[in-house]
Amino acid sequence: MRPPIDSGTILITGASSGIGREIARQLGRRARTLVLVARREERLEALRDELAALNPTLGVVVERCDLSEPDEVDALLARLDKHLVNVDVLVNDAGLGDYGLYEQESWGRIHQMLQVNVTAPVLLAHRLLRRMLERKRGGILNIGSGAGLIFFPGSAVYNGTKHFLDGFTESLRLELMGTGVVVTQVAPGPVDTEFGEVAGSDARIGKPPSWLAISASRCAREAIAGFENDVPLVYPGFVYRWLMRLVSLLPRPLMRAAGWIVARRLRYGSSLLEPAHPDPRIKQRVLIAGGPEES
Numbered sequence: 001m002r003p004p005i006d007s008g009t010i011l012i013t014g015a016s017s018g019i020g021r022e023i024a025r026q027l028g029r030r031a032r033t034l035v036l037v038a039r040r041e042e043r044l045e046a047l048r049d050e051l052a053a054l055n056p057t058l059g060v061v062v063e064r065c066d067l068s069e070p071d072e073v074d075a076l077l078a079r080l081d082k083h084l085v086n087v088d089v090l091v092n093d094a095g096l097g098d099y100g101l102y103e104q105e106s107w108g109r110i111h112q113m114l115q116v117n118v119t120a121p122v123l124l125a126h127r128l129l130r131r132m133l134e135r136k137r138g139g140i141l142n143i144g145s146g147a148g149l150i151f152f153p154g155s156a157v158y159n160g161t162k163h164f165l166d167g168f169t170e171s172l173r174l175e176l177m178g179t180g181v182v183v184t185q186v187a188p189g190p191v192d193t194e195f196g197e198v199a200g201s202d203a204r205i206g207k208p209p210s211w212l213a214i215s216a217s218r219c220a221r222e223a224i225a226g227f228e229n230d231v232p233l234v235y236p237g238f239v240y241r242w243l244m245r246l247v248s249l250l251p252r253p254l255m256r257a258a259g260w261i262v263a264r265r266l267r268y269g270s271s272l273l274e275p276a277h278p279d280p281r282i283k284q285r286v287l288i289a290g291g292p293e294e295s
Contacts (some may be wrong), residue, residue: 003139014094022220117161153263
């Protein structure tokens with residue numbers, strides 16, 4: 001069973017940058033229509049012009065939408081209905097990420113992260129799924145994170161939302177087996193996007209090693225390949241894929257111990273032996289990015 005990518009209508013959230021933009025570029029050669037969704041409309045328009053120049057028969061619909069507002073999501077879907085745009089494939093890429101201590105986050109930002117990372121993909125899937133089932137063909141590609149399969153101190157809310165997406169995607173996939181609707185989750189590790197720089201994690205913990213990070217183009221390519229082959233969970237990148245397979249074998253207490261070391265460094269600085277007052281320079285920074293792409 002394969003998702004209806006060729007000559008289909010594909011909605012991509014977080015399409016303005018990073019993985020979402022690369023997925024749009026690669027699917028633009030095959031789809032009939034792309035619906036590009038993000039907050040930064042000027043970037044979407046630039047991508048639309050690029051795709052139209054390369055693929056003259058491709059239809060591109062640009063939709064500015066703040067996914068942290070469920071009313072805007074409903075309005076987006078209403079506009080698509082009005083113009084008779086039937087979505088064959090949903091790509092949930094947009095999301096919010098952060099780095100810092102949980103108590104330093106404002107509730108407004110936490111709520112926004114929950115809305116974008118949890119409510120938006122679930123709402124979009126719920127609104128679009130029934131028509132896919134009626135047609136007995138469709139696909140949902142959820143871009144999660146490796147953080148959704150481990151413990152990640154310094155990103156408690158982001159980590160939790162990606163754990164949710166993991167459970168949601170796996171369970172939904174089981175419900176839809178045999179219906180003609182393909183469901184795949186992608187759990188990227190380090191990808192060469194603006195995520196770490198904007199979130200502040202590059203400055204705090206450094207950039208990931210070059211042998212581990214992959215390009216957004218490669219991540220998109222492997223995500224699409226796994227989706228087309230009905231793979232439940234895709235780990236883009238050869239080295240990262242094997243690391244995650246090894247991590248899955250670790251006992252939970254050992255994972256907690258490793259996380260404790262990271263958490264101590266975050267709260268008290270470099271010293272792990274002598275607790276001090278929390279470093280006042282530790283400031284939480286939030287990235288509006290779709291997992292790692294912008295919403």
